Amino acid sequence: MEKKRWESEGEVRFFESSEELSTGLADYVHHVSESALSERSSFSLALSGGDIPERLGKLARLPYLRTVEWSKWHLFWAEENVVPKRHPDSFYMQAKHHFISKVPIQPAHVVPACHETPGEAAADRYEFSIRQQVKDRTVPASPSSDCPRFDLVLLSLGPRSQVSSLHTDHPVLLEGSQWVAPVSVPGEQRERLTFTLPVINAAANVAIVASGSDVASAFREAMVDQSPMASSPARMIRPADGKLVWFVDAGAASLFSCGGTTASASGESDLMRSACM
Template sequence: MEKKRSDAEAEVRFFESSEELSTGLADYVHHVSESAVRERSSFSLALSGGDIPERLGKLAGLPYLRTVDWTKWHLFWAEENVVPKRHPDSFYMQAKQHFISKVPIPPAHVVSAGHEMPGEAAADAYEFSVRQQVKNRMVPASPACDCPRFDLVLLSLGPCSEVSSLHPNHPVLREGSQWVAPVSVPGSQRERLTFTLPVINAAANVVIVASGSDVARAFCEAMADRRPLASSPAQMIRPIDGKLVWFVDAGAASLFSGGGAVASTSSS
């Protein structure tokens, strides 16, 4: 059973299980896509890694498979490992396995961020691809800044409050001009690409998924809004002229207000 409450800044939706969260997320993505297609005949979606690709597999089943206007979808990546797009660690490849290969999105509408070149060059190449899409009006421009205005950006909360490979106290959190930046992932030798904060916060809708007990403390800190912003990147996700929604399961809510998945709050 879903519980939710909203305020002027964000809406938080609690679910009793991870499975219910996935179903609720699929419904939400469907709703946003329908609205975007109805208004502009196009829907732009930026995905992150983590559990997002697998959760989107819900959209490959009924009723979504038949009711979604897949020809109007345009897919991008909010983060991606710097590997060829067919590499097992590629978030594109994971999304293809769980989702893309099972729905009729036109291949030309899937803008891959995977490259075999070094991080900085890969970031430049991916940003160029995104700018070309903006130029072709596939992604509407944001009136608030010189950034693309994605209809929806899907993010996953990490145990250190990281989202979209934006880690605490990383210099990229201060980046204001680039759309895409290379980052080193703590504890890994692998480089990643990530959308910068101005791009994420220019989106019309942003979702942060918090799932599992390993992110319970990070979720509580984000709700308390007490840590310095640079040490809690999730708190820095604040759409300028858009909507932020948290999707939270019982594990992630287990330390919050002692109420688990049946609690309700807003991120004021």
């Protein structure tokens, strides 16, 4: 694994394989939880969909199964499909299958997004649930802009540069007061709920997983593209008073020299060499 840092994008951790990335991510989540619990009595973690639920399955194995203080964990969802709770496309159900059912987290500490309730009503209900559970807040710039301060938000980079369910040029990227918003997923009929940017950027720690060659262009765009940030939601993830860490495997980094190939654009070569040397 290699650790590099670009000031504007946070720390980037490179792994040779997806399996090594999963192990590194499990170590990181464990470390962040221990750090949070050294200062307070609970650890709040918000999950996204994509490959995050399956990767968290690592935490259901030794040594984490015995060393993590599971009774103090509180789980939330940064995005969710508006489908029945037991539907295979439910991110809650995926997390339950791969992770939650295999570790001793208290059921009352698992706070899934609202299922089946449509639109703004579902967003409002989930925001209310979060307010009941997450007591820490960021210092508000205005009375309407206070946000919950999650200890960690885990996100997965999509091939269209989306994170959580925040898509390129979507109006929800401009949302400044809601914590949770309903969105329509491009190319799909179903609706989703998503954390808004202020909530994600208020977290103490944010981790973004970039895995596979299908997200290589999106990862390069997030790192070096100079186009307006709204063209890449991933580039808009910039914790205001927290830390951002990228977890990247060789497939996602394949357009960088550290991914085993040569830079495809000469203007990027210096940054690629400094990142991967």
